[in-house]
Amino acid sequence: MLESKSREYNDYDYALVHLFEDNPEYFNYFKQSLRDGRKVYLDNSIFELGVSFDPIKYQEWIFKLQPTYYIIPDVLENATGTIRQLFEWKDMLMGGHQDPDEENSREYYSKPDERQQQVNIKLESISKIKTIGVVQGRDWHDLVECYQVMSKMVDMIAISFDYSYYLHTGVGLNNNTNWYDVMSGKLTLPEVEDTMDCTTCQDKLNRYSTGRQRFIQQLIDEGVWDWSKPHHLLGCSLAKEFKYYTNSKTKVDNIVSIDTSNPIVAGLKRLRYNHEEGLDGKPNTLLADMINFNVSDDEWVGLNEYIDFNTSMFKRIINRY
Numbered sequence: 001m002l003e004s005k006s007r008e009y010n011d012y013d014y015a016l017v018h019l020f021e022d023n024p025e026y027f028n029y030f031k032q033s034l035r036d037g038r039k040v041y042l043d044n045s046i047f048e049l050g051v052s053f054d055p056i057k058y059q060e061w062i063f064k065l066q067p068t069y070y071i072i073p074d075v076l077e078n079a080t081g082t083i084r085q086l087f088e089w090k091d092m093l094m095g096g097h098q099d100p101d102e103e104n105s106r107e108y109y110s111k112p113d114e115r116q117q118q119v120n121i122k123l124e125s126i127s128k129i130k131t132i133g134v135v136q137g138r139d140w141h142d143l144v145e146c147y148q149v150m151s152k153m154v155d156m157i158a159i160s161f162d163y164s165y166y167l168h169t170g171v172g173l174n175n176n177t178n179w180y181d182v183m184s185g186k187l188t189l190p191e192v193e194d195t196m197d198c199t200t201c202q203d204k205l206n207r208y209s210t211g212r213q214r215f216i217q218q219l220i221d222e223g224v225w226d227w228s229k230p231h232h233l234l235g236c237s238l239a240k241e242f243k244y245y246t247n248s249k250t251k252v253d254n255i256v257s258i259d260t261s262n263p264i265v266a267g268l269k270r271l272r273y274n275h276e277e278g279l280d281g282k283p284n285t286l287l288a289d290m291i292n293f294n295v296s297d298d299e300w301v302g303l304n305e306y307i308d309f310n311t312s313m314f315k316r317i318i319n320r321y
Contacts, residue, residue: 005304009311012039012068014259017053017061019045030065041132041259042070047235048286050076055089063122067129069156074134077164079142083149086133090153093127130155132232139165143215144224151226156256159212161235166211172203179207196271196281205282209241216245216252227254236260239278239317246319261286263314267307268293276316 006013006029013033020027030040042065044052052058052073062070072089075081133154137143143165150157167179177200181187192198212233219225231254233242239262245252262282263273269283295303315321 005307007033007038009264009307012041012257015040015042015065015067016045016048017042017058018049020061020065021057027061027065030067034066034068039068040065041232041257042067043259044071044073046074046076046134052085055092059092059122059126062126062129066125069130069132071132071134071158072154074136077136077138079137079146082134082136082146086149086153093123132156132158134158134160134234136160137163137165140218144219147219147224151229154229156230156232157226158232158234159216161212161233161237161241162208163211163215166208166215167204168211169214170207170209170211172207173199174203177203179204192284195284196279198281202281205237208237213241213244217250220252225252230254230256232256233258236262237282238280239263239273239314240276242318243276246317258318263310264307267310268303270303270306271310272306273310273313275313278313278317 013030015026015030030042033040042062044058046052052075055073058073073085075085131154133150133156135143135147135150135157137146143163147157164183167183177189178187182189189200192201195201216225231252233245233255236242236258239260242258244250245255262278265283265285266273266279269285271279271283273279
């Protein structure tokens with residue numbers, strides 16, 4: 001149900017590689033999008049898995065899909081690890097890789113050189129696809145170092161919505177939560193089922209959204225921001241964040257894309273945006289976990305009213321109309 005409606009709301013299509021293995025219909029959806037001339041971004045699924053998808057299998061899926069862009073494997077909040085992954089990925093593309101089913105491949109190929117020729121064809125094909133590099137790090141120095149490396153080595157730079165760095169630099173709701181103790185493990189926050197009415201959760205979301213705004217503005221102010229490269233914003237805490245990047249005084253015109261399920265998941269939860277302010281909270285649900293979400297046609301009519309409204313308001317927020 002969701003896949004069939006997705007193209008009505010989205011300007012491009014965003015695929016999570018870990019869902020390909022057990023869901024061929026999901027993979028075929030994105031193949032059809034490409035045949036239809038739509039842009040497709042392929043994500044390494046680090047947000048969903050906690051670690052980047054297996055790099056060898058990832059190469060196979062990149063080759064099979066031939067997306068418009070794909071995200072190079074990275075390491076959450078680790079600049080050194082992410083830069084290392086970037087160089088290892090580039091080296092792997094240049095030098096070949098081990099077949100994940102090497103024993104079977106020896107039997108399949110009739111000549112010793114045949115397998116290497118097939119590998120080279122794949123690698124050459126992948127090397128022509130545009131890349132997205134995600135900035136990672138835990139402090140300003142690390143984030144800037146990672147940003148500068150990405151600026152030199154990838155086609156598009158991505159900045160995430162939920163760096164822990166933002167909890168220290170963003171503006172919250174002054175609810176007295178000591179985020180330094182939370183991040184160091186000294187303080188454990190209680191689990192909350194209803195994140196929409198959780199003051200601490202809202203404080204965190206506000207810090208994330210204003211923290212990314214401040215980070216991007218500081219990159220610009222200090223001359224680090226690369227105006228020659230397109231940028232992508234990974235994820236969303238609060239939809240109102242994006243007003244900042246389209247405001248005439250603070251406009252950042254080389255932010256070319258955003259990926260978020262925020263207005264859709266909110267609609268599926270029957271939550272209506274407060275017009276261009278969006279929501280004060282965020283539903284505690286990943287769209288990836290709702291990939292097989294099905295409702296009757298009658299139920300969909302009701303949900304669609306929420307989704308249509310939310311997506312319309314979201315497009316106003318990003319100054320689309």
